[in-house]
Amino acid sequence: MNASEAVQPVVHAWQGLINAYRAWMPAVTSRTPVVTLHEGNTPLIRATHLSGLTGCEVWLKVEGANPTGSFKDRGMTVAVSKAVEAGTEMLVCASTGNTSASAAAFGARAGVRTVVLVPKGAVALGKLAQTVQYGAEVVELTGTFDDCLRVARELAAEHPVALVNSATNDHRLAGQQTVAFEIVDVLGDAPDLHCLPVGNAGNITALWRGYTAYEKAGRASRRPRIWGFQAAGAAPLVLGRTVEAPQTVASAIRIGNPASRDGALAARDESGGQISAVSDEQILAACRLLARHEGVFVEPASAVGVAGLLAEHAAGRVPAAQRIVITVTGNGLKDPQASIPEGYHSLETSTATSDVARALHLTS
Numbered sequence: 001m002n003a004s005e006a007v008q009p010v011v012h013a014w015q016g017l018i019n020a021y022r023a024w025m026p027a028v029t030s031r032t033p034v035v036t037l038h039e040g041n042t043p044l045i046r047a048t049h050l051s052g053l054t055g056c057e058v059w060l061k062v063e064g065a066n067p068t069g070s071f072k073d074r075g076m077t078v079a080v081s082k083a084v085e086a087g088t089e090m091l092v093c094a095s096t097g098n099t100s101a102s103a104a105a106f107g108a109r110a111g112v113r114t115v116v117l118v119p120k121g122a123v124a125l126g127k128l129a130q131t132v133q134y135g136a137e138v139v140e141l142t143g144t145f146d147d148c149l150r151v152a153r154e155l156a157a158e159h160p161v162a163l164v165n166s167a168t169n170d171h172r173l174a175g176q177q178t179v180a181f182e183i184v185d186v187l188g189d190a191p192d193l194h195c196l197p198v199g200n201a202g203n204i205t206a207l208w209r210g211y212t213a214y215e216k217a218g219r220a221s222r223r224p225r226i227w228g229f230q231a232a233g234a235a236p237l238v239l240g241r242t243v244e245a246p247q248t249v250a251s252a253i254r255i256g257n258p259a260s261r262d263g264a265l266a267a268r269d270e271s272g273g274q275i276s277a278v279s280d281e282q283i284l285a286a287c288r289l290l291a292r293h294e295g296v297f298v299e300p301a302s303a304v305g306v307a308g309l310l311a312e313h314a315a316g317r318v319p320a321a322q323r324i325v326i327t328v329t330g331n332g333l334k335d336p337q338a339s340i341p342e343g344y345h346s347l348e349t350s351t352a353t354s355d356v357a358r359a360l361h362l363t364s
């Protein structure tokens with residue numbers, strides 16, 4: 001191969017979700033400037049260990065492979081493209097961390113000022129690092145995510161800023177629904193069951209919208225049952241009431257008053273599904289299982305769908321031989337502190353190879 005052959009562009013390379021699924025986003029027109037980081041097209045991988053455990057065919061949709069490490073990029077490409085089209089000079093969002101990182105990245109790409117409102121001291125380190133490095137202004141509020149969302153809504157009502165939370169911005173949902181399209185495009189039809197974590201409930205709302213749109217258009221013959229899971233200490237949709245002081249190790253879904261409650265309940269009821277709770281112990285165990293047995297490193301909130309499926313299976317409520325997709329929503333590097341068990345220490349030895357071998361019990 002000579003040098004000129006080596007630089008031939010690959011014309012069919014993936015160019016992001018708007019390029020791939022524009023037909024399903026009527027708000028995006030030829031006048032919309034596309035702001036993209038080539039998000040989407042994430043791996044859908046067969047989970048052999050989970051399949052063996054449950055007697056089902058389990059697949060993982062690995063959303064941590066998105067450019068900023070979570071599914072949030074799917075909606076953000078559409079929301080920021082439309083905000084730029086509208087001449088917006090400032091993006092605002094409330095966030096537990098991943099929406100911040102994504103808004104900050106797309107804001108940087110678009111050259112637009114980005115402000116994120118986050119609960120003080122409650123955002124995982126990796127997410128904060130991303131948000132700061134992308135150049136967003138971080139405002140920490142002494143309160144919960146729910147307080148941040150209220151303030152963000154009030155700011156947007158009174159000032160010329162674009163609010164890019166999915167609860168208030170339908171473009172986010174238009175982008176996030178593409179996860180269902182990708183799954184059907186790969187599997188050839190919708191699965192029997194789809195499991196995912198639920199926090200502010202935008203993602204479950206968008207997922208259901210995506211499956212519904214594909215079924216209506218004849219791209220899928222059916223829609224899956226949707227099983228959403230919340231952390232037990234932050235489970236307003238399970239309890240049927242707001243949780244004033246939500247608590248869970250899964251900081252991404254530490255939310256007591258989900259803005260898209262109605263969308264979540266519609267997805268549950270129309271699909272014949274359920275929304276239930278899992279404990280922090282079950283969440284952390286699912287994180288470990290995913291890393292050690294599937295080779296997939298996720299942050300705690302991202303393992304909630306796996307924890308839920310395992311809990312339901314243990315209770316005898318998962319019929320055999322189902323085809324199941326689980327969204328694992330964000331990368332483990334987001335929250336490194338949650339992944340190192342208390343008291344963990346590595347082996348330490350001198351630089352003598354014999355010492356290393358002894359430490360590894362290769363010799364005595």
Ligand code: F0G
Nearest residue numbers: 095096098099199200201202203329330
């Ligand atoms: N998983 C991760 C990794 C998340 O960051 C979130 C939400 C969810 C699941 C739940 O999705 O809110 O649409 O039900 N994170 C938001 C944020 C709240 O600000 O980053 P949801």
